Amino acid sequence: MGLNDKQVKKNKSFWQSFGHAFDGVKSLVLTERNFRKHLVFAILAVVLGIIVRLTINEWLWVTLAIFMVVTAEVLNTVVESIVDLVVGERYEAAAKKAKDVAAGGVLLAAFFAVIIGCFVYIPELLKFV
Template sequence: MNRLIRSFGHAIEGIVYTVKTQRNMQIHIGAALLVLFMGWLLQISWSDVLLVFFSIFLVFILEMVNTAIEATVDLVTGEFHPLAKTAKDVAAGAVLLAAILAVIVGFYVFLEPLLVLLN
């Protein structure tokens, strides 16, 4: 049981590290809070709330994977290497794709309620 508790502690340390040190994660959190507040204001359906949460957590997860890859690459080599650049670029690209998906989901979920509100 102690090992399980320690494992959760390490995971929480990783989340806290990412939030404290990664500007993009801080931006993602701010955007997520804004989107969730808008969802509450617009009273979006529970199924749409689920889509929003899935999108938010996908971006968070990939930002953390990106941070882990960058830290590992920096640990292995302090010098420029094309493969190190590729690893970092691919990880950043994964975050970008998740963010684009989140925007698409946002249009799907929020466009109609916003149009109804504006009319």
């Protein structure tokens, strides 16, 4: 297995599927700059959450926000890869729309995460003032 694996046939076992899914996550981390930035923000949110001792309810909202951004980044990367595969370097209005809408999805998810962050962390941090 690995990112240079040339397999094109269906996976034959759960572990083979899992390995390829893991390669996908590895590829996101290694090749997507924005994904890495969001990962850093997610880690900071978790560390801050531990410091201010979030409640279970607050953790649920923070986790939802983190995974919404991650999911949007995953879909954005999938769209980019498919558009590049089909269109290559050629300019296409439909390619621009697909990539811009996918990037817009990430922006909306990040906006949602900022709103959740404000609701959850600001009251907790004000307790220290």
